[in-house]
Amino acid sequence: MADIIDGKAFAAALRESIADGVADFVAKAGRKPGLAVVLVGEDAASQVYVRNKHKATIAAGMESFEYRLAADTSQAELLALVEALNADPAVDGILVQLPLPNGLDENAVIQTIDPDKDVDGFTTTSTGRLLTGLPGFVACTPLGCLMLLKDRLGDLSGKSAVVIGRSNIVGKPMAQLLLRESCTVTIAHSRTADLPAVVRGADIVVAAVGRPEMVKGDWLKPGATVIDVGINRVPAAEEGKTKLVGDVDFASASEVAGAITPVPGGVGPMTIACLLYNTLEAANRREGIA
Ligand SMILES: NC(=O)C1=CN([C@@H]2O[C@H](COP(=O)(O)OP(=O)(O)OC[C@H]3O[C@@H](n4cnc5c(N)ncnc54)[C@H](OP(=O)(O)O)[C@@H]3O)[C@@H](O)[C@H]2O)C=CC1
Numbered sequence: 001m002a003d004i005i006d007g008k009a010f011a012a013a014l015r016e017s018i019a020d021g022v023a024d025f026v027a028k029a030g031r032k033p034g035l036a037v038v039l040v041g042e043d044a045a046s047q048v049y050v051r052n053k054h055k056a057t058i059a060a061g062m063e064s065f066e067y068r069l070a071a072d073t074s075q076a077e078l079l080a081l082v083e084a085l086n087a088d089p090a091v092d093g094i095l096v097q098l099p100l101p102n103g104l105d106e107n108a109v110i111q112t113i114d115p116d117k118d119v120d121g122f123t124t125t126s127t128g129r130l131l132t133g134l135p136g137f138v139a140c141t142p143l144g145c146l147m148l149l150k151d152r153l154g155d156l157s158g159k160s161a162v163v164i165g166r167s168n169i170v171g172k173p174m175a176q177l178l179l180r181e182s183c184t185v186t187i188a189h190s191r192t193a194d195l196p197a198v199v200r201g202a203d204i205v206v207a208a209v210g211r212p213e214m215v216k217g218d219w220l221k222p223g224a225t226v227i228d229v230g231i232n233r234v235p236a237a238e239e240g241k242t243k244l245v246g247d248v249d250f251a252s253a254s255e256v257a258g259a260i261t262p263v264p265g266g267v268g269p270m271t272i273a274c275l276l277y278n279t280l281e282a283a284n285r286r287e288g289i290a
């Protein structure tokens with residue numbers, strides 16, 4: 001049976017150490033690090049995430065600025081808010097919750113965020129820095145996955161890694177991070193031929209697909225380390241109830257893998273902890289604190 005990688009516990013420990021860093025920052029800068037989160041519209045899942053981010057930000061000793069805008073907010077209004085946050089000295093990090101309602105241009109909004117406040121790591125400046133090996137903000141979910149992998153495996157160099165999914169927010173930055181760690185990286189996607197065979201070659205499997213329980217145990221190399229990014233809400237056994245499952249079929253995969261992250265309690269909590277990590281980093285840089 002695979003070891004369970006306890007992302008929730010790892011994230012809790014990380015948040016504790018961030019809280020210590022926040023206390024140092026407050027002592028030196030005379031203010032708290034500030035994170036602004038912008039939520040447009042009423043998407044149910046986004047509301048839950050934004051509430052969780054708010055709670056975690058406060059618990060870490062940071063200032064949380066929440067902006068909840070109506071679904072019919074115009075592009076110009078949203079851009080004006082992002083520009084105001086760019087100029088606000090109390091704001092160190094800016095996160096615009098995705099997806100945005102139809103009619104808003106996600107890319108235009110994201111590219112307006114000051115790269116020095118881009119704690120989501122989504123601007124082309126941040127992704128370009130990652131690609132070229134310059135210091136910068138790395139997207140929270142892949143960063144959290146990498147922390148779990150390094151904690152489990154130590155040096156990743158020379159390992160073969162398969163990332164399933166090529167989105168800008170998870171798959172692509174994940175692949176870049178693994179390449180930076182000198183893994184031999186394969187990026188799989190919906191056009192990949194014989195995905196089970198591709199996965200079977202990997203020491204490290206990161207699944208970020210959005211398809212419930214797609215990756216089966218018999219696709220895995222025995223002993224592989226499996227990071228399940230998927231968050232899928234599906235009907236539960238009990239009538240009318242739902243539950244969260246990942247992109248990996250946990251029951252069969254945990255028979256073959258060496259270690260695996262659960263859903264919930266794996267990558268999700270790491271995403272929020274890494275957001276706080278990036279925000280503290282942004283605050284320290286802005287104040288010139290090492
Ligand atoms: N835990 C966390 O903190 C987070 C979790 N998530 C979750 O991670 C998952 C992925 O999110 P995200 O990257 O935004 O999703 P996207 O929908 O943007 O991307 C999904 C990717 O999976 C690929 N794909 C789809 N179907 C298949 C298939 N049958 N075989 C192989 N590849 C396939 C797509 O390929 P193609 O490009 O060819 O279409 C695409 O590249 C979701 O479940 C999401 O909820 C997301 C963000 C954070």
Ligand SMILES: Nc1nc(=O)c2c([nH]1)NC[C@@H]1CN(c3ccc(C(=O)N[C@@H](CCC(=O)O)C(=O)O)cc3)C=[N+]21
Nearest residue numbers: 049095096097098099120140231264265266268269271
């Ligand atoms: N600008 C932006 N940045 C993001 O980082 C971002 C985003 N938009 N849009 C949506 C996705 C998704 N995402 C998650 C964060 C935490 C959990 C999380 O905490 N999950 C818990 C369970 C939560 C639950 O019970 O619903 C867990 O896996 O244990 C999941 C998913 C961040 N995202």
